[in-house]
Amino acid sequence: MSGYVSRWMNEDVRMFRTMARQFIQQELLPQQDRWRQRHQPDAAAWTAAGYAGLLLPDVLEEYGGGGGTFAHEAVVLEELAYAGVDFAASIQAIVARYILAYGDQDQKSRWLPSLASGDVIAAIAMSEPDAGSDLQGIRTTARRDGDRYVVNGSKTFITNGAQAGLVCLAVKTEPRAVAMRGISLLLIDTANLTGYHVGRSLEKVGLQGQNTCELFFDDVRVDAKACLLGTAEGRGFSQMMEQLPYERLTVAVSAVATAERAVAITTKHAKQRCAFGKPLIDFQNTRFKLAECTTEAYIGRVFLDHCIERFVAGDLEETTTAMAKYWLTDTECRIVDECVQLHGGYGYMTEYPIARMWTDSRVQRIYAGSNEIMKEVIGSSL
Numbered sequence: 001m002s003g004y005v006s007r008w009m010n011e012d013v014r015m016f017r018t019m020a021r022q023f024i025q026q027e028l029l030p031q032q033d034r035w036r037q038r039h040q041p042d043a044a045a046w047t048a049a050g051y052a053g054l055l056l057p058d059v060l061e062e063y064g065g066g067g068g069t070f071a072h073e074a075v076v077l078e079e080l081a082y083a084g085v086d087f088a089a090s091i092q093a094i095v096a097r098y099i100l101a102y103g104d105q106d107q108k109s110r111w112l113p114s115l116a117s118g119d120v121i122a123a124i125a126m127s128e129p130d131a132g133s134d135l136q137g138i139r140t141t142a143r144r145d146g147d148r149y150v151v152n153g154s155k156t157f158i159t160n161g162a163q164a165g166l167v168c169l170a171v172k173t174e175p176r177a178v179a180m181r182g183i184s185l186l187l188i189d190t191a192n193l194t195g196y197h198v199g200r201s202l203e204k205v206g207l208q209g210q211n212t213c214e215l216f217f218d219d220v221r222v223d224a225k226a227c228l229l230g231t232a233e234g235r236g237f238s239q240m241m242e243q244l245p246y247e248r249l250t251v252a253v254s255a256v257a258t259a260e261r262a263v264a265i266t267t268k269h270a271k272q273r274c275a276f277g278k279p280l281i282d283f284q285n286t287r288f289k290l291a292e293c294t295t296e297a298y299i300g301r302v303f304l305d306h307c308i309e310r311f312v313a314g315d316l317e318e319t320t321t322a323m324a325k326y327w328l329t330d331t332e333c334r335i336v337d338e339c340v341q342l343h344g345g346y347g348y349m350t351e352y353p354i355a356r357m358w359t360d361s362r363v364q365r366i367y368a369g370s371n372e373i374m375k376e377v378i379g380s381s382l
Contacts, residue, residue, distance in 0.1 A: 039209070161215050
């Protein structure tokens with residue numbers, strides 16, 4: 001999109017993008033094939049990213065962050081998508097967001113600097129075998145026993161789970177409470193934690209470079225005061241509802257960047273690949289399909305930039321965030337699928353970036369609240 005510049009892209013953010021791009025290209029991208037084989041990044045990559053300032057760029061400097069805004073976080077997510085690197089830095093930012101919003105001073109001082117440096121890898125554990133988008137249905141419990149919680153249950157589809165030193169865990173602290181009223185969030189330090197077990201690494205369709213696994217809690221005993229997020233039990237559901245828009249906006253950022261990358265890669269392929277004696281780009285169908293994809297990606301970019309500006313200003317509400325998450329991920333998948341088609345047989349080979357983008361993109365319509373849930377959020381506002 002020649003000539004278009006995002007209005008949130010000031011000089012400071014532009015300089016940060018240059019640094020982030022160089023780091024990702026030089027330090028993370030060369031490791032990607034190996035991470036995909038191992039299904040997780042090296043621990044050293046997290047500390048390197050932390051040292052480079054990529055992990056919590058929108059967290060206050062007093063807690064080890066970069067002191068920037070969501071615009072800086074968006075740059076990291078975009079550059080990872082442009083490079084095609086599976087690295088779940090957004091989970092680190094999402095957990096930090098919960099701690100900043102609801103943590104006490106001890107929790108902030110203990111965890112945020114370690115998350116920013118990459119010395120601690122974070123995971124957020126909400127989903128269960130019988131509770132995905134329906135967070136009211138979680139069954140993992142935390143029973144009070146004096147000054148301790150006794151945690152029992154399991155979680156699934158947990159990104160970063162196998163490496164996590166900190167798990168932000170959704171539990172029922174009052175199992176008999178109606179619907180969401182008994183849910184609380186706990187900050188679980190997993191180091192040498194008796195009764196805590198990491199389950200199998202789940203085989204996924206895409207995002208092979210990220211670890212996704214099950215977590216099990218069998219009579220895990222933790223200090224109640226140090227772990228409870230917030231001033232009282234039973235506030236976890238409202239906390240999740242308040243912070244999920246941040247997570248959904250990070251998904252939207254990756255969606256637009258992936259769509260833009262797909263169009264760029266496919267346009268280059270169409271100019272180089274020949275069929276029937278001429279480049280693919282010379283066929284009207286190819287040009288029309290690319291014109292459609294380019295237009296949709298452009299519309300998505302303008303909408304996303306509007307959302308980022310509003311979020312940085314503090315006035316992006318839940319309904320618009322749901323629109324962004326739903327529409328931009330649907331658009332991402334539609335564009336990537338068209339681009340696979342234009343690659344022909346090569347588009348189905350995993351050595352080609354477009355094939356990996358195709359498999360990686362599909363989950364975007366599912367996590368952080370499925371797109372069907374997003375439509376319910378939008379519909380309830382009408």
